[in-house]
């Protein structure tokens with residue numbers, strides 16, 4: 107899922123300063139699960155903004171509500187008239203939700219309330235780790251499920267580099283060396299010979315290096331209006 111965290115309040119205050127009718131808009135999926143932008147967080151942030159405005163003697167109407175997904179037109183349409191009643195929307199969706207709102211309803215003033223961090227999962231309550239960079243050509247079958255693109259600081263396809271020491275990455279002693287992990291996993295599965303196979307350079311055009319990507323699935327495609 108997408109992992110995000112709330113922007114510093116000082117930044118939010120500055121973004122919203124010119125506006126009086128403000129909607130803090132939560133999103134019901136990833137950001138709810140990672141406890142950054144669901145209904146609870148939207149209500150808490152709206153309360154904080156109200157307190158700040160009162161302290162600063164600045165008038166404001168601040169409301170909070172949540173839609174199922176800000177990254178799909180259909181869910182935005184369900185609350186479209188309500189959204190048009192605000193001077194500014196502080197979106198607690200990831201960056202995708204913010205852009206979907208703006209592209210679908212250009213008249214809205216939408217600001218990001220979160221910093222979108224990465225794709226990953228929670229390893230413990232309150233701890234999330236990054237696991238995929240969306241490279242567009244998955245190599246997990248070559249590394250037995252450990253992503254070298256994401257988890258190696260150099261995204262090496264043939265590792266480890268000379269900086270690997272005692273299982274840790276040269277970038278930080280807190281960071282496991284991805285290629286050390288891959289080595290140990292291949293060894294445990296009796297597939298260590300894979301380490302000796304040289305992987306050719308990756309075609310990065312399928313990743314973001316080739317520019318923003320689009321997927322068209324003719325088998326499920328339905329033109330809007332059909």
Ligand code: SF4
Pocket residue numbers: 237238239240241242243244245246253254255256
């Ligand atoms: S190889 Fe690419 S698609 Fe697969 S997990 Fe890593 S970044 Fe994601």
Ligand code: SF4
Pocket residue numbers: 257258259260261262265266267268269270271274275276277282283284285286
């Ligand atoms: S030490 Fe390991 S994880 Fe760090 S850059 Fe080198 S191969 Fe990648």
